[in-house]
Every structure is written in structure tokens, then in C-alpha cells.
Amino acid sequence: xxxxxxxxxxxxxxxxxxxxxxxxxxxxxxxxxxxxxxxxxxxxxxxxxxxxxxxxxxxxxxxxxxxxxxxxxxxxxxxxxxxxxxxxxxxxxxxxxxxxxxxxxxxxxxxxxxxxxxxxxxxxxxxxxxxxxxxx
Numbered sequence: 001x002x003x004x005x006x007x008x009x010x011x012x013x014x015x016x017x018x019x020x021x022x023x024x025x026x027x028x029x030x031x032x033x034x035x036x037x038x039x040x041x042x043x044x045x046x047x048x049x050x051x052x053x054x055x056x057x058x059x060x061x062x063x064x065x066x067x068x069x070x071x072x073x074x075x076x077x078x079x080x081x082x083x084x085x086x087x088x089x090x091x092x093x094x095x096x097x098x099x100x101x102x103x104x105x106x107x108x109x110x111x112x113x114x115x116x117x118x119x120x121x122x123x124x125x126x127x128x129x130x131x132x133x134x135x136x
Contacts, residue, residue, distance in 0.1 A: 095102070
């Protein structure tokens with residue numbers, strides 16, 4: 001009886017070993033491919049690292065340039081804001097010191113100017129609805 005159990009265990013072990021052979025062959029192929037991939041990667045890695053260093057250097061230069069230009073633009077905008085503030089202050093001081101409303105006077109002057117121009121046009125015969133005017 002122990003011989004039968006021993007024979008059955010031996011047969012089961014051989015069957016298990018037979019079924020494991022394809023898996024072991026696939027593992028061996030995968031290991032070879034991984035070794036080849038590692039070799040190719042080790043050959044090309046210095047070039048990749050060099051490219052990464054160049055990219056990093058260019059990015060650093062670009063960010064420094066952009067930072068400098070942003071600082072210059074910020075300074076320029078602060079100067080412009082200062083100048084605009086001065087003009088607004090001067091305008092406010094002038095507006096407070098003037099005793100007549102400047103905008104109303106300007107509108108009235110422009111209306112008088114238009115009226116004079118229309119009058120002169122009518123005198124010279126340019127009135128569209130006048131007696132001596134041109135007909136449209």
C-alpha cells in the first residue's frame with residue numbers, strides 16, 4: 001500500500017513538473033528579454049540623461065528670462081500708475097480751482113462752432129433745403 005501511495009505521489013509530482021515546464025520556459029524568455037531591455041537602456045541612458053540636463057538648463061534659462069521680464073513689466077506698470085496718479089491729482093486740483101464747469105463750456109463752444117459752420121455753409125450756398133442750396 002505504501003508503494004502505491006509512493007507511485008501515485010511520484011506520478012503527481014511528474015505531472016506537476018511537466019505542467020510547470022512551459023511556465024518556466026516563459027519565465028526564462030521573459031528574463032532574457034528583460035536583460036536585453038536593460039542592456040539597451042543602459043546604453044541609451046547617458047544620452048537620455050544628457051538630453052534631460054539640456055532640457056532642464058533651457059527651462060531654467062527660460063524661467064529666469066520670464067521672471068526678469070515680468071519684473072520689468074511690473075516696474076513699468078508701477079511707473080505708469082504713478083504718472084496716471086499724478087495726472088489725476090493735477091486734474092482734480094484744477095477741477096476744484098476752476099469756478100466754471102469746463103465740460104458745459106466745452107459743449108456750448110462746440111455747439112456754437114457747429115452753428116457758425118452751418119451758417120457759413122448756408123451763406124455759400126451749401127444749405128440742402130435753402131433757396132440757393134444744392135438739391136440732394
